[in-house]
Amino acid sequence: MTKTTASAPVLGTRALNRATLDRQLLLRRSGMSAKAAVGHLLGLQAQNVRPPYYALAARLDGFAPEELSALMAQREVVRIVTMRSTIHTHTAEDCLTLRPLVQPARDRELTHFRKGLEGVDLDRLAALARDLVESRPRTMKELREALLVEWPDADPQALAVAARCKLPLVQVTPRGLWGRSGQVALTTAEHWLGRPADTARKAEHRLTEAAPPGEHRLTEAVPPAEQRPTRPADTAPPAEHRPTEAPLARPTPTPAPDATVLRYLAAFGPASVKDMQTWAGLTRLREAFERLRPELRVFRDEHGVELFDLPDAPRPAESTPAPPRFLPEFDNLLLSHADRTRVVPKEYWGRSWQGNQAYCTLLVDGFLAGVWKLDGDTLVVEPFGRLTKAQREEVVEEGQRMLATLYPGTSYDIRFGTVVQQRAT
DSSP: OOHHHHTSOBOOHHHHHHHHHHHTTOSSOBOOOHHHHHHHTTOEEOSSSSHHHHHHHTTBTTOOHHHHHHHHHTTSEEEEEOGGGOEEEEEHHHHHHHHHHTHHHHHHHHGGGTGGGTTOOHHHHHHHHHHHHHHSOBOHHHHHHHHHHHOTTSOHHHHHHHHHHHSOEEEOTTTTOTTOOOOOOEEEHHHHHTOOOOHHHHHHHHHHHTOOTTSOOOOOOOOOGGGSOOOOGGGOOOGGGSOOOSOOOOOOOOOOHHHHHHHHHHHHOSBOHHHHHHHHTOOOOHHHHHHHGGGSEEEEOTTOOEEEEOTTOOOOOTTOOOOOEEEOTTOGGGTSOSSGGGTSOGGGTTTTEETTEEOEEEEETTEEEEEEEEETTEEEEEESSOOOHHHHHHHHHHHHHHHHHHSTTOOOEEEEOOOSOOOOO
16 A cells, blocks of 8 residues: 555545545436437446336436437447457447457457467458448348358357457447347448448558459458448338448547546446446556546545546435435446445355356445346345345335336336256256
């Protein structure tokens, strides 16, 4: 512990809890728009379709799922792999800046697949994959099969993972729309959002055009839209798969982490360097925090860990009431700190998942207190410990509000019961 840290004010667990809940819009519902909230929170976990909708229903006053769904249909928000190699819903702007920021983590991820990628030129793979998914959205199965034509001895899964790691691939609609179904089909963020080809794209084309004689070339330089032949009407892609008509902007440069550090603290602070590294899945962020130190406030937790925060960020009193909240599985509130005890009591660590099955979570008094699920027309709530009569009533009231927000006009029962089925030993 440095002399500066030793003299810094101490923030206890409840103080950190209330500060984080406030930043996460969970102490009281916010009047923000859905788009503003997605941006403020630096994205929403979206491993499945419903979690982003559940997350906003818990945080926003007057939220309707159709609002987020419309943003997705209009390409103002997208689904893409970013932090911790997991799918997030991001604003279009954050998609184009946060994805490059976490590219080092995607490069590290590829090292786990080296054996299955022996003899594969990853730059050429990126070029081929880009042209495949930009010609039309492709499923991972289609991508694997097409890339196997070029590298028949490679591991099919490793080829698909390499494409996902090398390229910013977004899931196109209708995947992700509320009340709609659709398989995962992918294209590049630049293509989906109407960004122009940049120098990286041109380099990929040079690599592809340099293919040895006899090799099948999957890519050619793409002419401007106005010079492309018109598709016959019967082969035109669905409107949701067509490139946007927005004016093309200049390529977005890879951002320095400093601005993202400040945004992370605004959404998850006060926090340590390791906390942000846990959230982002990155390493070596200490330098960015040190550059920003003069404009940040410094605290320490009860174990002496140095915490950084924005000077004017809210830090409510420990006694501030925290109403119950129904959160989706893998909500970033529970996953974005190295020390999660500010939200997850030690005795409940690991209780919100079993094997590969993750459960939706319940907060009571600001801390993880149980899990829940929708079982037909019943909302089943399983508390981990005893709730007082008043707490149970508040949980039921919050459950009713969530259901009315997400499923208006539908009748549901709410009962306390078993969500996590114990496996036989």
